Amino acid sequence: EDKVVQSPLSLVVHEGDTVTLNCSYEVTNFRSLLWYKQEKKAPTFLFMLTSSGIEKKSGRLSSILDKKELFSILNITATQTGDSAVYLCAVEVPANAGKSTFGDGTTLTVKP
Amino acid sequence: EAQVTQNPRYLITVTGKKLTVTCSQNMNHEYMSWYRQDPGLGLRQIYYSMNVEVTDKGDVPEGYKVSRKEKRNFPLILESPSPNQTSLYFCASSLSMGLAGGGEQFFGPGTRLTVL
Numbered sequence: 347e348d349k350v351v352q353s354p355l356s357l358v359v360h361e362g363d364t365v366t367l368n369c370s371y372e373v374t375n376f377r378s379l380l381w382y383k384q385e386k387k388a389p390t391f392l393f394m395l396t397s398s399g400i401e402k403k404s405g406r407l408s409s410i411l412d413k414k415e416l417f418s419i420l421n422i423t424a425t426q427t428g429d430s431a432v433y434l435c436a437v438e439v440p441a442n443a444g445k446s447t448f449g450d451g452t453t454l455t456v457k458p
Numbered sequence: 459e460a461q462v463t464q465n466p467r468y469l470i471t472v473t474g475k476k477l478t479v480t481c482s483q484n485m486n487h488e489y490m491s492w493y494r495q496d497p498g499l500g501l502r503q504i505y506y507s508m509n510v511e512v513t514d515k516g517d518v519p520e521g522y523k524v525s526r527k528e529k530r531n532f533p534l535i536l537e538s539p540s541p542n543q544t545s546l547y548f549c550a551s552s553l554s555m556g557l558a559g560g561g562e563q564f565f566g567p568g569t570r571l572t573v574l
Binding site: 350352355380389390394434436444445446448451 | 501503548563565567
């Protein structure tokens with residue numbers, strides 16, 4: 347059974363801090379790993395990673411994938427209160443094209 | 459505006475009373491999917507559809523049905539709802555999910571269902 351584990355489950359930081367969120371996976375095969383942000387509503391897409399070692403970056407957010415060690419990290423630098431959200435990691439495998447397995451999410455709270 | 463819409467947004471019903479949650483997308487996406495989200499848990503996939511008339515089970519399909527008669531619509535049917543189906547439901551669509559390389563999903567606003 348495919349498995350996606352995120353850590354930590356929750357995190358409280360102050361504005362300006364840098365955070366690292368982790369996502370590890372155990373899947374029979376691998377196609378892509380995606381990060382989403384969920385703020386009390388529908389998840390919105392952040393990054394899609396398919397290749398090891400290539401960093402994806404968008405403003406203060408960045409993410410990288412390690413296909414050998416089967417994990418990804420999501421970094422947020424200079425955090426702001428608007429970064430407070432649940433961050434979800436999902437893995438897609440080609441053997442079951444269309445099937446998507448999500449982790450339980452990391453709840454990030456950024457205090458002023 | 460490109461979007462995924464769901465109706466109703468909120469529903470309180472009783473055990474055993476059949477209900478349908480509609481989902482529609484206007485982006486001409488071939489892939490659509492239903493998820494449920496429970497407190498402290500991520501999204502669990504119920505059913506997905508790679509194209510019209512093609513549907514497959516996700517991780518938690520028991521108690522649910524779907525149909526895909528048109529590309530834009532993907533209704534979720536609960537024939538005999540039970541209290542353990544009380545949850546927040548999301549519909550999603552994707553242009554490239556399931557194809558080589560995978561792809562991002564666009565989510566609807568969610569339907570909060572309570573079964574008494």
